[in-house]
Amino acid sequence: MAEPRTVLVSGERLAGWLERFAQRNGGYTIDAGSPGGALTLNASNGCRAVLVPPLPPAQEAAGAPSVEALTAAAGEPRAVALILVRRGGYSVGVARNGRLLASKTGTRYVQSRTAAGGWSQQRFARRRANQASSLVQAAAEHASAVFSAHPIDCVQLGGDRTLALEVLAHPALTQYAHLPRLPFTAVPDPRLAVLERAAAEAMSVRITITDPPEAAAG
Structure with a gap:
């Protein structure tokens, strides 16, 4: 088939x-x-x-x-709020007619899973959770600042699904959580070029x- x-x-x-x-x-x-x-x-x-x-x-x-x-x-011509997040980085922006109107890209280190013989699992898990929380917090706060200057019609999430949903669920983005969502998009590390492509393809x-x-x- x-x-x-x-x-x-x-x-x-x-x-x-x-x-x-x-x-x-x-x-x-x-x-x-x-x-x-x-x-x-x-x-x-x-x-x-x-x-x-x-x-x-x-x-x-x-x-x-x-x-x-x-x-x-x-x-x-909808205004799309883009939230792209993967372990270690994020890109957020607002797009209309396939072009970015505003954006912010940043990095936050989140350690990969430990190998056998590494740190104790509990200690490692706490450290990794703290790093992920820092990433989510930074992405949500920057997204709020970028989105606030524009009337948003819908939301595009991408990258790591769990992290992207956590960003959207952050209290800083409460007003956007119930907007219509475009289909989730798989993206590599969310640099500016990746965000620009997501903006071009969103609608x-x-x-x-x-x-x-x-x-x-x-």
């Missing part, structure tokens, strides 16, 4: 992507029965693509999903493609 792959396509590029998908695969039909405003494209050659909007449609706007609705959702349509069986076999 073919292994699915996922690509991110901005709203402005979606029409072109759909045209090329149709040309490569002999046309397609649309199944709009997927939850969350997603569309499934079933191509004539057996290829399938599932298109997921960056955010589910609002309840009052929810209707039959369509390519036009997906394009509009991806192109809506993209996520497309998961499964090639036809004969293509996978070849």
Whole structure:
């Protein structure tokens, strides 16, 4: 069976992507029965693509999903609060139309897991927990300062899921904890370049493609 792959396509590029998908695969039909405003494209050659909007449609706007609705959702100029955290570093920022409006990147050392024969487990665990708490605190406080100057519409988390959720749950970010969230993104060490890429891709349509069986076999 073919292994699915996922690509991110901005709203402005979606029409072109759909045209090329149709040309490569002999046309397609649309199944709009997927939850969350997603569309499934079933191509004539057996290829399938599932298109997921960056955010589910609002309840009052929810209707039959369509390519036009997906394009509009991806192109809506929302202000995205980005929180990217991994052990040892963080990047936070606000993006609109794929570009950073403000950001802060920093480092906080968090030791990796101890090897056999190292410090006692209890002592090591306390030290590591303190380092992680320092990272979460720093990221949350800087995020609060960066976000406060902008009206935020939704949140993008990335990196280490546990740490990112802890940052968002910090009291400094209480007012943002219940905003709509974009799908979690896996990122490497969150430097500025990584944050810039996350900002560019945040409001993209996520497309998961499964090639036809004969293509996978070849």
